[in-house]
Amino acid sequence: MRIKRLARSLLLFAATAISAQQPATPVAGGNDTLLLRAPSHTPWTLHVADLKSMPHIAVTVHNPHTNADENYSGVRLADLLAKMGAPLGSELHGKALACYVVATGSDGYQAVLALGEVDPSFHPGEVLVADAMDGKPLDAHSGPFKLVVTEDKRPARAVRNLTTIELKSVQ
Numbered sequence: 001m002r003i004k005r006l007a008r009s010l011l012l013f014a015a016t017a018i019s020a021q022q023p024a025t026p027v028a029g030g031n032d033t034l035l036l037r038a039p040s041h042t043p044w045t046l047h048v049a050d051l052k053s054m055p056h057i058a059v060t061v062h063n064p065h066t067n068a069d070e071n072y073s074g075v076r077l078a079d080l081l082a083k084m085g086a087p088l089g090s091e092l093h094g095k096a097l098a099c100y101v102v103a104t105g106s107d108g109y110q111a112v113l114a115l116g117e118v119d120p121s122f123h124p125g126e127v128l129v130a131d132a133m134d135g136k137p138l139d140a141h142s143g144p145f146k147l148v149v150t151e152d153k154r155p156a157r158a159v160r161n162l163t164t165i166e167l168k169s170v171q
Contacts, residue, residue, distance in 0.1 A: 031106055031163055034129065034145050038084040038167040048144050051075055051131050059126050059150050061158075072148045074130030077101070077118050077165070086167055088119045098171050103147045103157075104164040111147065111157035115167070125151030129162065 034046040054075045063070050082088050087096035092115065099115035116122045130146045131138060138146055138160075145162040152158075 031161075032144050034162060035164045036080060036084060036166075037164070038081065038086060039169065041084045044084060046080070048131065051129065051145070054079070056132075057126065057128060059128060059148060061148060061150055061155065063155055064153075065155070071134050072128065072130040072146070073132040073135070074128040074146075074148065076120065077127045077129055077147070078120055080129060080165070081115075081118065081167060084167065086115065088115075089121050092116060092119050092122055095169075095171060099167060099169045102164075102166045102168060103159045103162060104166075105159045106161040106163050109159060111159050113149065113157065117149075117151075123151070125149065129165075 032048045034051070036044045036046060051074070056073045056075060058071060058073045060069050060071050062068070078086075078088055081101070087099065097114075097116060101113045101115060101118055102110055103113070104110050113127060117125065118127045120126065127147070127149050130148045131144060133142070133146075138144055142160040147157065147159040147162050147165075149155075149157045
């Protein structure tokens with residue numbers, strides 16, 4: 001239990017440090033691209049059609065705000081990060097465990113996830129970049145991309161109108 005509290009505190013500290021160092025700059029609405037950044041990798045701009053062409057998974061999450069289940073379809077964030085050389089699977093140990101992901105929405109909203117939370121071989125939950133809900137493309141309020149985290153009890157780290165995903169390290 002203490003370890004979980006410590007991990008949450010560290011993630012909160014990292015999110016606070018990120019906000020203090022680099023305030024988020026809102027992006028104009030209607031953006032249909034997602035920018036992915038990782039150390040030692042050229043930034044990658046992903047278009048709606050690019051994400052649609054990738055293998056999708058489906059997840060169901062309960063939204064306590066609407067008291068309804070929501071069915072999303074999208075691409076595992078781990079699959080996108082793997083294409084950028086992120087240390088996943090058997091490479092996720094040691095210093096790699098100090099890596100984290102910052103997801104930013106068009107309104108400047110940010111959420112932080114430890115890389116271990118993103119890796120399905122390390123953590124039981126799913127984290128995906130969704131492009132559809134209930135079989136339909138995301139609406140203008142939520143999409144075209146939305147970060148969905150299945151193991152969260154509240155959807156606070158669900159970033160709608162997702163514009164940027166950055167892989168960083170605390171070291």
